[in-house]
Amino acid sequence: MGLSWQQGPLASRSVGTFLTAAPLPERLLFAEPLRRRMRVQLDGQWIADSEDVVLLHEPGHYPVAFFPVSDIRADVLEPSGRVTQHRELGATTWFTVTATEEPAERSAWQYTDLPDHAALLANRVAFAWRKMDAFYEEDERILGHAADAYHRIDIRSTTRHLVVRQGDKVIAETHTPTVLYESGFAPRWYVDRKDVALDALRPLEGQTFCPYKGLASYYSVGGVDNAAWAYEEAFTEVRRIDTMISFEADLLEIYLDGIRQSLAPGQLVTAHGVDRALDPDELRARTRPAG
Structure with missing residues (x-):
């Protein structure tokens, strides 16, 4: 997440490499x-x-x-x-x-x-x-912390074939998934609710907060907790994924163009608490268009 968090270039778990002849210091500020x-x-x-x-x-x-x-x-x-x-x-x-x-x-x-x-x-x-x-x-x-200019989110539409399974049951299938690319994380695939077997999802209590996307709600899928999530009031900047559902690759079988996906480096997310003195209505107001 950004320059020094998660797998950013200055983080201890960076996925990139500085192309220098001599090794860099263990920590760079x-x-x-x-x-x-x-x-x-x-x-x-x-x-x-x-x-x-x-x-x-x-x-x-x-x-x-x-x-x-x-x-x-x-x-x-x-x-x-x-x-x-x-x-x-x-x-x-x-x-x-x-x-x-x-x-x-x-x-x-x-x-x-x-x-x-x-x-x-x-x-x-x-x-x-x-x-x-x-x-x-x-x-x-x-919200969350000082804004990191090196943290970026790009959302793209695609016609790739995405299938989510739990054993013999198809939980989701679509040829129009939406992929979210976020600094420091592997891609996340989001599915429109009309392409999800919603009867297989049970809402869970509790939410986590992302300073860039908003409040995430979680679901149990076939008894497996936290196997799916959605930003049901996504911030304006990421409105395209609002209410769409994403699935966890280590808890369900996710196939992209027939290739099974695995938990990629950078997909483990550190949950972020909501700021002190943040009124829920103030948070939700960020999801509404101005005017």
Whole structure:
């Protein structure tokens, strides 16, 4: 997912290869100007507002936004007395954010003894995503984590023959599947509900959240839990898969043009919780066309 998460180029499980004669370091960190206005909200107050944010990509982590100290409200950061060590970036000083009646402890941090090559992060503070109420780019809330410019989703129509079986039973069959390509993941095949034996699917309780697609609902197929899923209110950006159903290749038999599919590298997804203070109606509003 993006540059440093899942199987991105800087992730520890990258599926790609840097074509260099000498081996690269085991871990590569990448920092860059975000070049977007970003704001942080806590308890109805704007505590940071900047057009000079730097995004840090670290292997195995979502991208993290660092704000210049000068663009953070002066009265909201209180040193907590806690200092830890980052393996590459050195001493890390932690802050309590005091913009609420109950201060948010250890919810912001700053690298205070950076090596020279990491000077881009000097005099900058990051906020713990889940401890703040919301992050915004301009006036639009950003969900899940700072937006990763290297994360991309492409959706394509095709006339390939897709069959989903469970033993002798055909669960789905179509010559018009839709394939979703997402950075860091293997392709996912989605099927229109009219081509699915819906009587074989039983809805399950609970949902997972994708910052790029929305809330996913899951189904049991013939007693096998989580064998199928759908984004029933998919975000506007991926509206083409709204209500379509996808199937898990290691739990059911999936054949594409007669070739059985297997659980490909990158298809295991790490579930992402919904942001703090995110109203379900606000989440659903992202699925509706503007106007």
